[in-house]
Amino acid sequence: MNIYLSKSGGQIPGDLIQETVLRSDLAPIPRTLELTVQLKDDMQQRLAMGASLWGGYEHLEYTIVMRERAQPTGVIQGDTPMQAMKVTAFLTSCQSIGRPRQPGRAVTAYNQSLGGIYRACGSSLVIANDFNVGRFVCLAGDTPSHAVAVALQEEGAALVLRNGRISIERLHNLMAQTPTDSLGQFDSSAAHESDLLEQTGIPMCISLDDYGQVVQGDFGTARNARFIPGMDARTLHNLSHVPITRRIIDNQLAMKIRAGDVVSVAGRTQLVITAAHRSLSNNGIMDTSSRFWVGEIS
Template sequence: MLPTDVMLKWVGRSDLTPIPRSLEFTVKLIDGVQEKLKVGASVWGGRENLRYEVVKTDRAQPLGQVQGKSQQQAMKVTALLHRCASVARPLNSAVILSDTTLGAIYRACGAFMPVGSDFAVPRFTCFKGKEPSYQLAQALQEEGAALVLRGGSIMAMRLTDMAKQAPVADIGQVDSSAKIESEFLQLQDVPSYYSVNDMAAIVRGQMGQARRVAFIARADERQLRNASCVLVRSKTVDSTICQQIQAGDVMRVAGENLVVITAAHAFENLEGAQESRSRLWLGSLINAQ
């Protein structure tokens, strides 16, 4: 247990990524804290009290304060969800699978957390020295899905099903959130996809609008259409601490249902007083035409 006078700042993030939870926190280096928080050490935190693996420490310059005979220093610590952290590391040997499931791929890449609501993946390739998290994200995109963490377990959820969920909170009728709106950027950032089949014929996904075009190797029309169905961030909401809201939840903002893409929950000690807050990045489902 780290007492409040040791913990200067703590931020827990929930994301729709192959590693759905991460921690960043800053501690004072007193009482042997530095020896305990080494790279590879395990820490537990957050509302769900999940286990995280320390992947980075960054010791800062002295704070200009003296306690006893020692100058006080702080150290920033970054930690990833323990059971999924391996998918962020370069592979020691290639993982090449066909006619398998996302859960089997996850395990082959070093993660040891079962995947609920699993789905079939026709082929998966990640070469030695590459981080499998990118290829896992691509496999999810081609199925129009994302990973969410619920009750300590990971499940794959279709984006269309995610957007249809009942809202967990209603901000109200007045929309005071930060907002981004640009079809110009969407046409550049959300491409239409094409591929080539076994007969060397062009296979097309959604090609209705004049937007950027990208190639996916050996994909069928269904996968190409799924790849252009994405969550686009449009609003950012700051609120009082709300750790119960996580990535994959739906919130109603001024009558519009939006999906939580990233949720960051923070605690900070400010000269003895603790401040807590949350920031939510929200988006809507866009199906490129």
């Protein structure tokens, strides 16, 4: 995977890169990039906090938000001790919503588009198929991504990034897609299923309308009950239908498969919730692979 220090060039030499992980997720920040690089010449200065990187299938811009320098290996190359540093970077266009709001910079919105809320939080994101959020509150010291995740869950939707374009997609529409690929003729993946965890972790919701009448969400399955004031039946129903990871699949590198796609696993349709594409240098040979967290809607 090629990583660049500018949009038009400045490629980091491949022999300095030890590992890259490009992660795609159904989350308020839909892309992250992790890079482990050997420190040589001025590489540490060029990978400063807040610096930009470009890379991945769609050649997007990422902003460094964390650096972790490892202990020296004890090997000396020329006059320089061999040492590596790992950096984590968020997708630049929406990295601001991953930071707590500063004092005096709270964001409150009523019946505003989600894209407008992103921009109010300092993002440059443009969202297709947008929807209006009835009530959004992010106080000083709170992280906007938490409130954004709640707004998406209430709408029964997810933020999907494909080919550099971000859109809001309904969960049931995502599951209705034609599978983009098949990951094996038989299912040998790591799997996890627990009715107990789903019943305790995913609520059945209840509210009251303006006349004091009870409003119910999906009570078709016994779950922990939760009272949420001021919610209509549609929103309460959405809160009980969320993506659940069922399987973790290791696969050969398949960067074209991203979060929000649907794949076939032994003939069973599964939604890609998270996709991680990894390149690892092994004695000068680059090993590549992909790992997918896939599942269904509860």
